[in-house]
Amino acid sequence: MANGVVVLIAVLLLERSAAVGDQADPSHVDGAPPSKIAVVGAGIGGSSTAHFLRQHFGPEVQVDVFEKGEVGGRLATVTVNHHDYESGGSIIHSLNLHMQEFVKVLGLKYRRSVAGKTAVFNGDEMILEETDWYLLDLFRLWWRYGISFIRLQMWVEEIMEKFMRIYKYQAHGYAFSSVEELLDSLGGSGFLNMTRKPLSDSLLEVGVSQRFIDEVIAPIMRVNYGQNVSIPAFVGAVSLAGAQNNLWSVEGGNKLVCSGLIKTANANLHQAQVTSIAPVTSGDTLQYRLSFTSETDSGSDLYDIVVLATPLQESVQSGITFEDFSPPFDQLPGYYHSTVATIVHGYLNTTFFGFPDPRLFPFASVLTTDEPRLFFNSVASICPVNISAGFRRKQPQEAGIYKVFSPHTLDKVQLKSLFRSYYSVQLTEWSAYPRYGSSSSLPSIELQPNLYYLNGIEWAGSAMEMSSVAAKNIALLAYHRWNRQDDKVDQKDLMHKIKTEL
Incomplete structure (x- = not known):
């Protein structure tokens, strides 16, 4: 502004929502954490995702952040x-x-x-x-x-009062599998209609x-x-x-938040373009192979969890191709x-x-x-x-x-x-x-098991804090999915649940 x-x-x-395909069961009942997590994009969404993933999965997990341009994105x-x-x-x-907490x-x-x-x-x-x-x-x-x-003031205040519930939900560890579920938990059908x-x-x-x-x-x-x-x-x-x-x-500069979060998350920053993502199944284990190129090198690696924190719409030209997905997955609608x-x-x-x-x-x-x-x-x-x-x-x-x-x-x-x-x-x-109005639906958060898309939140509202809220939600969702804690995902009547927990 x-x-x-x-x-x-x-x-x-x-x-x-793109539907979740019939892949191998990604959950681990033995309590073993994922070995490696990839975050594609180092804007406020990607950097805060790395921060929250470190908080929830602990110090042993390797977190790699890929950024083709400058850290900070927009x-x-x-x-x-x-x-x-x-x-x-x-x-x-x-x-x-969230932004206030990052600065602190x-x-x-x-x-x-x-x-x-x-x-x-x-x-x-x-x-x-x-x-x-x-x-x-x-x-x-x-x-x-x-x-x-x-x-106008009364209208905005009523909406903000409901939206602020997200911080209570997230503080109690609750996550949502879609943008629709998140909005519905905050403001019911009223928010969805908006x-x-x-x-x-x-x-x-x-x-x-x-x-x-x-x-x-x-x-x-x-x-x-x-x-x-x-x-x-x-x-x-x-x-x-x-x-x-x-x-x-x-x-x-606000971009200092992004570089700072990547550093405090102890994440490995790769100045590279992710060129392709493909599922790799070995027995009951599902991983994703990320191929990438940089100015001096190219390579690929396997990851247990992948978070895409970069727009996937055709007009943005993410440069990422999705290989061997069932059902096939390509760029998302909208501009x-x-x-x-x-x-x-x-x-x-x-x-x-x-x-x-x-x-x-x-x-x-x-x-x-x-x-x-x-x-x-x-x-x-x-x-x-x-x-x-x-x-x-x-x-x-x-x-x-x-x-x-x-x-x-x-x-x-x-x-x-x-x-x-x-x-x-x-x-x-x-x-x-x-470009609001160029897509009739809100993009999915879960593209495939353990493959998450952050920027779908922008189609509900685009701001630094909206990306940070989405990052916290994905970190919680990834953690609960990995550990089969379904009682923490898409729960109804959360305000009542939180009161009874207290």
């Missing part, structure tokens, strides 16, 4: 003038308990926040502007939108006005997911929950949405936003409505991942560092529209999030 969104949205929110930085800036996932919510365990620090005001631009003018006076902002919201923002129903419809039903949806909700969806308000309601709720205040990030993050060192063209004098432009970030002629989703003045005590945000009349989110690469004409002049331009094109 663009820096500066936090304060505006805080005001808006009142500050407040948590990444770029360097401008000897300072690093987030080009990927940049914001973490205060209720993200790793001895990392919270990055100091730098205040900045936000506005919404419709292509002609600023239709919503944050000021220095909270009561004035509140009055403006009420005058323009009535009590829509109160209804994965199939447009966000705009759900908000209209609770009394949020169409104007508020168009001018406030749509800009948030554009900056967070690069998509519109037709995305599923549950995805939208995750996005809106992450648009409140009490947001934070990691000093030095990932392409978002371009452009980091520009230059002078913002405030005239484009109706401010000929840049000294009178008070905003650190600008969101946009779903206006077809707008070629960008947001532009924001951003701060480095290391903020010194004397740091101050650059004023618009000064050369600053800006992050622009757009659906396509910005051409020179578009860059000249947004910036009076610039020194450097660095762009990263991300397959950042699922």
